[in-house]
Amino acid sequence: xxxxxxxxxxxxxxxLRITGNGSSGGGQYDKVKILGDSVxxxxxxxxxxxxxxTVSVEGFLESGNVGCQGNMKVLQGLQGxxxxxxxxxxxxxxxxxxxxxxxxEIRVEGHLNAEKLKGQGSLNISGDCQGEEVIIRGSLDVANxxxxxxxxxxxxxxxxxxEIGGGKITITKAMTIPFIGKYSPGAYGAMQxxxxxxxxxxxxxxxxxxxxxxxxxxxxxxxxGLVEYKNEYKQDQGAVVVQYNxx
Amino acid sequence: MDDDLISKKELLEITGISYGQLYxxxxxxxIPEDWFIRKSSYTxxxxxxxxHKIIARVDKIINMKDDLSLDELADVFSPxxxxxxxxxxxLIERNIVSSMTLDLYVEIQGKQDDFTFDNILCxxxxxxxxxxxxxSRDEGVMLVRTMEEHYGKLAGKNGELVxxxxxxxxxxxxxxxxxxxxxxxxxxxxxxxxxxxxxEELKLKMNEREE
Numbered sequence: 001x002x003x004x005x006x007x008x009x010x011x012x013x014x015x016l017r018i019t020g021n022g023s024s025g026g027g028q029y030d031k032v033k034i035l036g037d038s039v040x041x042x043x044x045x046x047x048x049x050x051x052x053x054t055v056s057v058e059g060f061l062e063s064g065n066v067g068c069q070g071n072m073k074v075l076q077g078l079q080g081x082x083x084x085x086x087x088x089x090x091x092x093x094x095x096x097x098x099x100x101x102x103x104x105e106i107r108v109e110g111h112l113n114a115e116k117l118k119g120q121g122s123l124n125i126s127g128d129c130q131g132e133e134v135i136i137r138g139s140l141d142v143a144n145x146x147x148x149x150x151x152x153x154x155x156x157x158x159x160x161x162x163e164i165g166g167g168k169i170t171i172t173k174a175m176t177i178p179f180i181g182k183y184s185p186g187a188y189g190a191m192q193x194x195x196x197x198x199x200x201x202x203x204x205x206x207x208x209x210x211x212x213x214x215x216x217x218x219x220x221x222x223x224x225g226l227v228e229y230k231n232e233y234k235q236d237q238g239a240v241v242v243q244y245n246x247x
Numbered sequence: 248m249d250d251d252l253i254s255k256k257e258l259l260e261i262t263g264i265s266y267g268q269l270y271x272x273x274x275x276x277x278i279p280e281d282w283f284i285r286k287s288s289y290t291x292x293x294x295x296x297x298x299h300k301i302i303a304r305v306d307k308i309i310n311m312k313d314d315l316s317l318d319e320l321a322d323v324f325s326p327x328x329x330x331x332x333x334x335x336x337x338l339i340e341r342n343i344v345s346s347m348t349l350d351l352y353v354e355i356q357g358k359q360d361d362f363t364f365d366n367i368l369c370x371x372x373x374x375x376x377x378x379x380x381x382x383s384r385d386e387g388v389m390l391v392r393t394m395e396e397h398y399g400k401l402a403g404k405n406g407e408l409v410x411x412x413x414x415x416x417x418x419x420x421x422x423x424x425x426x427x428x429x430x431x432x433x434x435x436x437x438x439x440x441x442x443x444x445x446x447e448e449l450k451l452k453m454n455e456r457e458e
Contacts, residue, residue: 130274147273149274165269165273167271168267197270212266213266214266247256
């Protein structure tokens with residue numbers, strides 16, 4: 001029997017287990033556990049979603065906690081509490097989660113909204129990326145806006161965001177111990193943005209047209225067109241700033 | 248009417264808020280996405296806002312943020328209907344609408360025990376317009392019928408309520424935006440009411456006594 005749609009009755013929810021190759025129609029479960037390679041044809045709503053291997057959800061996934069070691073693909077958006085991925089996460093549609101931890105790669109074709117986002121590796125987001133705490137070690141590509149109360153990026157690869165805004169924005173280059181061949185190209189990456197605006201801004205290896213903030217530090221390797229600051233401005237000798245104004 | 252824009256820089260200067268606050272409010276959707284208008288300027292891209300709307304909104308947030316959490320505020324500003332439904336006695340006791348308006352509504356729609364947020368919104372708008380004298384009792388009947396039949400289609404959007412009159416004959420309608428609408432010279436605009444404003448007012452009023 002094909003299972004699809006959500007059952008709204010309050011009877012005890014069942015678990016879904018797939019070992020090896022398998023598929024399911026989706027539905028509502030307590031726990032979903034996948035070991036191997038599987039496809040779920042439809043929406044899934046569950047309290048726990050766990051996958052070791054590869055899973056593709058051809059619908060919307062709404063889950064309490066999500067854990068995946070391997071590859072995970074969701075085709076119509078993801079909503080969850082704590083999501084932890086070791087490997088790759090690919091989502092078409094918006095992602096809205098409390099905590100997102102990724103060791104590896106995330107690609108989102110949509111907006112990413114997380115209370116807490118912690119990533120080691122690469123992040124690729126075609127819309128906005130928002131969070132109270134955005135901590136990234138690796139590289140980042142946000143096509144629209146990166147907005148966070150605390151944004152901390154340690155650059156291990158070429159990164160880009162159209163706009164970065166928030167409370168405290170810190171972009172630093174990676175330590176100078178070379179990771180040979182691990183992150184390419186170059187030993188450490190650089191950030192490129194149209195504008196960076198925040199209360200406290202600390203930048204290294206960053207290229208931006210405009211930087212505006214209360215306290216601004218422009219560190220080595222930066223190329224900035226215009227800096228506007230309110231309280232304090234410091235600039236490293238190894239930075240190029242065309243113009244800076246106090247406003 | 249939306250041609251009057253204010254740049255982000257000017258907004259921060261006038262209101263004294265910081266970039267951090269502005270971005271925080273944007274994340275919490277206290278400031279709607281479509282108010283951020285990107286235009287090119289000599290430094291590249293700049294963000295502008297509709298002047299009156301954004302200044303009014305920032306003032307409101309600053310005034311209310313001590314009493315309500317940001318999430319509660321977001322709920323106040325959201326064009327989505329509240330979850331609550333109230334009984335008729337509560338509506339009167341909590342001073343949300345007057346018994347006269349409620350009686351009129353019941354006369355038109357029939358008696359009911361529970362009022363959904365959309366019902367209450369309709370009664371609230373009815374009362375507001377009747378009190379201001381812009382709406383006659385007959386037009387009030389029109390308003391209730393139109394709202395009850397069609398408001399659902401606009402739910403979650405920033406709709407407007409419009410009343411026009413020509414030679415003493417009035418027409419009332421709901422639309423998503425009345426910005427681009429032109430009539431012949433005999434037509435007089437009597438009411439143009441953004442529903443979002445009333446939703447905000449109503450939600451605040453309903454929140455007041457809930458603590």
